[in-house]
Amino acid sequence: MGDGGGLVELRHNQNMSAPQADLVSKYDKDGYIILKNVIDEDLAMLGQDHVRWLLEKNPDLRPEQLHHHLAIKDPFWYRLVADPRLLDAVQPFLGPNIALFATHYICKPPGDGQPVLWHQDGSYWPLDPMEVTTIWLSLGHSTRKNGCMRVIPGTQDTDLQEMKLNTEVDNVLSSSIDDSFVDETNAVDIELGPGDLSIHHPNVIHGSDGNTSDQWRFGLTIRYIPTTTKITVRDAGSPFLLRGNPVPGINEYHPIPECHEGDFLPFPGCESWPPAGPGNEGWSP
Ligand SMILES: O=C(O)CCC(=O)C(=O)O
Numbered sequence: 001m002g003d004g005g006g007l008v009e010l011r012h013n014q015n016m017s018a019p020q021a022d023l024v025s026k027y028d029k030d031g032y033i034i035l036k037n038v039i040d041e042d043l044a045m046l047g048q049d050h051v052r053w054l055l056e057k058n059p060d061l062r063p064e065q066l067h068h069h070l071a072i073k074d075p076f077w078y079r080l081v082a083d084p085r086l087l088d089a090v091q092p093f094l095g096p097n098i099a100l101f102a103t104h105y106i107c108k109p110p111g112d113g114q115p116v117l118w119h120q121d122g123s124y125w126p127l128d129p130m131e132v133t134t135i136w137l138s139l140g141h142s143t144r145k146n147g148c149m150r151v152i153p154g155t156q157d158t159d160l161q162e163m164k165l166n167t168e169v170d171n172v173l174s175s176s177i178d179d180s181f182v183d184e185t186n187a188v189d190i191e192l193g194p195g196d197l198s199i200h201h202p203n204v205i206h207g208s209d210g211n212t213s214d215q216w217r218f219g220l221t222i223r224y225i226p227t228t229t230k231i232t233v234r235d236a237g238s239p240f241l242l243r244g245n246p247v248p249g250i251n252e253y254h255p256i257p258e259c260h261e262g263d264f265l266p267f268p269g270c271e272s273w274p275p276a277g278p279g280n281e282g283w284s285p
Contacts, residue, residue, distance in 0.1 A: 006228060007094070007131050020092040027093065031156030031204030036196045038085050039137070044194035046267055047139035048218050050076055051107050053265045064114050064172045066105035068238040075257040075273055076265040077103065081222045082242045082275075086135055090199065090224045093133045097227040097244030099251065101125070101132060102237030104221045106172060108147045113211025115147065115169065117176030121223075122160045122202035124173075126233035130160070132225045134200050138192035139218035146217040147208045149190045149198065152183065156201035169210075177205060227251070 016024065027033045054066050071077040080086075081103050090098065102125075108114065122130045142148040163175040182205060190198045200206060211217050223237070227247050231237055241253040256274040257264075264270070 006129060007226070014092065014095065016092055024092050027199065027201065030151075030153040032151050032153070032190070032198055032200040032206075034190065034192070034196065034198050035089055036193070038089060038197050039083060039195045041194050043080070043083070044139045044218075046076070046265075047080060047137070047220060048216075050080075050265050051105055051139070051218060054105070062114070063105070063107035063109055064116075066107070068102040068104055069235075071103050071238040072254050073257050074264065075259045075270065076267050078240060078257050079267055079269070080137075080220065082240070086137070086197070086222065087224075087243050089197065090133055090135060091243075093199065094131070094224055094226045095244075097246070098242050099225050099227050099229075099246070099253065100238060100240040100242055101127065101223040101225045101229070101231060103223065106219050106221060108211035108217040110146075110211060110214045110216060113147055113217060114172050115210040116149075116172045116206075116208045117166055118152075118182045118205055118207040119163055119173060119175065119177050120155075120158070120160055120203050120205055121200075123163045123177075125202065125223075126231060126236050127225065128230045128232050129228075130202055131229045132202050132223055134202070135197050135222040135224065136190070136192075136200065137197045137220045137222060138194060139220060140194050140216060142190070142192045142217050142219060143213075143215075144189045144191065144209075145213040146215045147211040147213075148192065148217065149206055149208045149219070150187045151190060151198075151200060151204055151206040152186050153188055153204075154186075155181070155205040156203045158203055158205065160203060176207070181205060 023033050166176040230250050239251050239253050259273045
């Protein structure tokens, strides 16, 4: 299964620059792309502080399991996923009306950071249609040694498969795709520095190894949808309208989280929070 007809048509209707069109054709061919230096290093470091802050507030959670429900009332988390540089990066794939479906820090501590077994994202998601793309935002150095994401290019043309319970080793999703779909010899390491990102398709087969190095791996996954995609299970994500217009009757979006004294990670711009507009329109980093 490739992209739905809706997204293909929507791309045809957009005025894309030649570099954007190249990225879209690379994504269509390989199921992922890489963009370097999209956010500044200061913001990436603030993202690392955010992870430490979240872990202090939620001592029972592992750093691979900082899930989207925590984002609903968290102004810094919203600020990060609504960053116009990230929305500009996904707009060629999704069009101008963009919402957040879900977001999840997957950070791997040195020594025992857990693997993410081979899977297709769309198999887990209650979305109709399955028009969605993921930014994997690197907040530090993500390398083969500390368990960077790995992708099998071209597998975005594989239909979504049922994921199987898999707890042979401790792993982030406790499940994986059947081995018969995985040819690891074709896997590509997505090595990234702070502020770099990859964008991947919901059908592409991907995963990552554990972190056996002495360096943390800091990554944030951000699942963006066009506002025409319906989240069919209530409370399945952390829906926010981020850019453009909602479609009546499709999704209900949370309000922009407020900054409550002592209960958020301070960030540049929080003094004049919340930003203007329904999402973040008119706001620049
Ligand atoms: O963070 C990882 O290692 C894997 C990420 C992933 O599976 C995803 O973003 O869908």
